[in-house]
Amino acid sequence: MGRLRSLADPMKATPTDKAPGGRSASVEPPAPVDADLADAMNDIGHTLRDWDRHTDYQLEKSLPDLVNNAEHVRVLAIGFLDRHPLIDGIREFWSVQDAVDKWGVERRTDAFVYPDDDTEEVELQPVREWFDRLLTIQQAAHRAKVSQRQVQRWVEREILPIAAKHRGPRGSVLKYVYSSAVDTAAKEMQRNQQNSRFGTAAEVTT
Structure with missing residues (x-):
């Protein structure tokens, strides 16, 4: 979610932006957030909130108990792991995996050189x-x-x-x-x- 929020440039607009009001007529409305990005943030936000509510409710159960329940696993897979292809240019639902496929997990910058803990060699990471x-x-x-x-x-x-x-x-x-x-x-x-x-x-x- 942090990665998705970083793509919705806070200096321009966020999915929760409202049309500006007030007395000044010279203020222009903010640039809209990309529709795919807004849909992904909405769907993934719902998935995370639903899963949090469920796990809070089931605090007496351990993770093995949750993942050994077929319904829990089905819902978990839909929201986190399944890929939902485009149909006629429209994706019916965004999972975490769908967002990772499109935008990645982290912002990629120039390669950063860092020392390997086990050897004296250096590695490159994007x-x-x-x-x-x-x-x-x-x-x-x-x-x-x-x-x-x-x-x-x-x-x-x-x-x-x-x-x-x-x-x-x-x-x-x-x-x-x-x-x-x-x-x-x-x-x-x-x-x-x-x-x-x-x-x-x-x-x-x-």
Whole structure:
């Protein structure tokens, strides 16, 4: 669902957008979300909510009990695993598998190089977020063990590039940065601090 929501650009429109009202006649309605995307979000949302309600109701039962019930498995397969082909250009229902086939599980970006845990070799992965998470400014400050203002200064000085922006429900803009970029900026700051200390010590000695 996160993948589908990311495709419905929050800076333009979401499936729940309403036509703008108010006194200003110059405001144009938002661009519509792709019909397939809206249908998929609706169908998969219903599937997840129905399954959550069912499993909450059956808390006394274990997962093996649920999956050994033919009706439960049938409904689970329809919503999660079955592929529903287009008929006359129309898909009667979107399963999770249908959405995965069309849009994938994660946004694909440039290949990200990361060290393999077992060998000294490196591998390439097309899905960067799996190994290089996007962080908010607050999360970046926590990761680098500095203040949020320090992270904001990195951004202002272009030491830390902004990877993505998202407009919140109240109009505030959230900025995201890659974890690897935060680590690089923090190391650069530490290096500069060490050089500054060594330089001051050398001046005092001289």
